[in-house]
Amino acid sequence: MKLHIRDIKHLFIKSNDLADDLLFDSSGINTDSRTFKGNEIFLALEGDKYDGNNFIDDILKQKPLFFITNKEQDCTARYAVVESGKKFLIELSKLILKKLSLTKVAITGSNGKTTTKDLIVHFLKNKFNDDTVLFTRGNYNNEIGLPLSILQSQGTEKFAVFEIGTNHPGEIIHLADIIRPNISIITNIGDAHIGNFGSKEKIAEEKKQIFHFLKTNEFKIINKDDEYFQILNQSPGKTFCISNNSDNLDVLSFKYCGLNIIELAYQSQSIRIKFQLTGQHNLQNFAMACAALINMGIDFQDLEKYFGNFESTNGRFKKYIFKENVELIDDSYNSNPSSLISAIDHINQSEKNKILIIGDMGELGELTDQYHRQIIEKISKTKINVVLTMGEAFKAAINRIDGNAILNLSTHEDLLDKALPAIKKDTIILVKASRFMGFENIVSQLKRQLQ
Structure with a gap:
């Protein structure tokens, strides 16, 4: 949204060389020094593990329109001082919605x-x-x-x-x-x-x-x-x-x-x-x-009338079809017990050769062991042909139940080495894990091999 400095001046503690009629675009505010381009506005966010103020010298070399910080600066560039970068961001977003x-x-x-x-x-x-x-x-x-x-x-x-x-x-x-x-x-x-x-x-x-x-x-x-x-x-x-x-x-x-x-x-x-x-x-x-x-x-x-060409976002139960009726479902963006159970139910209903590749679920606290055991117990009662897991929580939960060999492997490469030979005509593969497991890399490799 196009705004003038006068529209947001009340959010500043002080400013340097920022005229009231200076026009800027809110979409040009960038908090990431790695992607910053000249003539944008740099907002220095402060956090527990980072401080955007540490990158202001680098930003100035790229000639920003101006920058916003929570610390006094000794420079001649155009800038504004605010109480907190995060608070400024929130208040500016509220102002835009009100307009x-x-x-x-x-x-x-x-x-x-x-x-x-x-x-x-x-x-x-x-x-x-x-x-x-x-x-x-x-x-x-x-x-x-x-x-x-x-x-x-x-x-x-x-x-x-x-x-x-x-x-x-x-x-x-x-x-x-x-x-x-x-x-x-x-x-x-x-x-x-x-x-x-x-x-x-x-x-x-x-x-x-x-x-x-x-x-x-x-x-x-x-x-x-x-x-x-x-x-x-x-x-x-x-x-x-x-x-x-x-x-x-x-x-x-x-x-x-x-x-x-x-x-x-x-x-x-x-x-x-x-x-x-x-x-x-x-x-x-x-x-x-x-x-x-x-x-x-x-x-x-x-x-x-208007849903016909909708496609799922990558990593969120997105389906790909390859030759010989091989189906890959990419659900690699995240995982938790309820969504994983739903995914298992889906693949288990298929008449195809079934391969399940799953990684640990995060942020379960004291219930981590319990939930991972429940998932393994559920899988043991399915008709899924190949089950490959990765992560310490699944490793602790796995044993051989009713003849179902559920493997736990150490790396993405190990998972792929076991999965690829098991793929044949009429196969469905489902890949799912919490974000920190990085299973989108497994999906990329599978797509490359199957194309």
């Missing part, structure tokens, strides 16, 4: 946030124009990433769709305060980051803070079938439900009809939509997206 006339959607949940967000954004861009939608970029869903996404505004948007994540208590309400959404969604309550919360009930209590700022006529969207529905529903806002098991006409019901067709029913209307996503869990994500669109004023019958 826009937007319908704002906020999404959280243990699984499915990004896919739900991507579906809504895809629909809106196809029905309207690219420049009418402001949205979370990549995985920018925390207290730094969310404001940076907002700063990308061009000032033309009519809709905003943001996902917000949390890995510790108290985070959601601060992110919701930045957005002040008109529609809030909780996709589900699972066990992601449970080690930082202690229980799923506490995760539910944290997640429902996304509803805190809703007005009485603004919508909260919840899955009526969720185990924690009652906890989530005890919050501000007007409830709008989805369900896979309801005859209530005011509930958006959904069911899978086979052949990648999903049926939606709402207020005596029903439609069938070609469903491009892989996995039963994505039915719920799709229904959540449609519920949001209905409450954004989209006609129910229009829902079948």
Whole structure:
């Protein structure tokens, strides 16, 4: 968004050589010295393990438009001093949202946030124009990433769709305060980051803070079938439900009809939509997206018109098909017990030769051993032909159960050496692990070998 210095001057403690009428673009604010280009604005963020102020000398060599810091500077360049780089970023993002006339959607949940967000954004861009939608970029869903996404505004948007994540208590309400959404969604309550919360009930209590700022006529969207529905529903806002098991006409019901067709029913209307996503869990994500669109004023019958060419984001249950009917599902972006169980159920339903490649799940705290044992026990009862694991938690959990040989290997190369010879005609391969395991590299190697 185009702004003048006078618009943000109240956020400065002091400034040097910054005229009130100096025009700049908020999308030109860069916090990463590695990608900084001349004539951008450098914002020096300070953190526990880094301090952007250490790179100001290097930035000055590239001739920034100006820079923003929390420390006094002895230089003649244009700059501003603020109390905190992070606080400035948050306040600037709030200012930008106030200048826009937007319908704002906020999404959280243990699984499915990004896919739900991507579906809504895809629909809106196809029905309207690219420049009418402001949205979370990549995985920018925390207290730094969310404001940076907002700063990308061009000032033309009519809709905003943001996902917000949390890995510790108290985070959601601060992110919701930045957005002040008109529609809030909780996709589900699972066990992601449970080690930082202690229980799923506490995760539910944290997640429902996304509803805190809703007005009485603004919508909260919840899955009526969720185990924690009652906890989530005890919050501000007007409830709008989805369900896979309801005859209530005011509930958006959904069911899978086979052949990648999903049926939606709402207020005596029903439609069938070609469903491009892989996995039963994505039915719920799709229904959540449609519920949001209905409450954004989209006609129910229009829902079948604009999803046709949607594709999953890399690493999020994205399917690739190769010669001889070999199917690779890339779910390498992250993993937690509930999403991994869903992935195992999906591959186990296939009639193909089945190869499962999984890595450790993170942030489970004292429950790490328990959850990894549960996964191994579940796998032992499936018909999956080859199971390859990596990581210390799975190593501790593995033994031979009912004749199922589940291997634990030390490196990506070892996993590939075992997986590649097992691939034959009519094979499905699923790759999934927590982010720190770096399993996107395994996916890249498999794609290269299979092409």
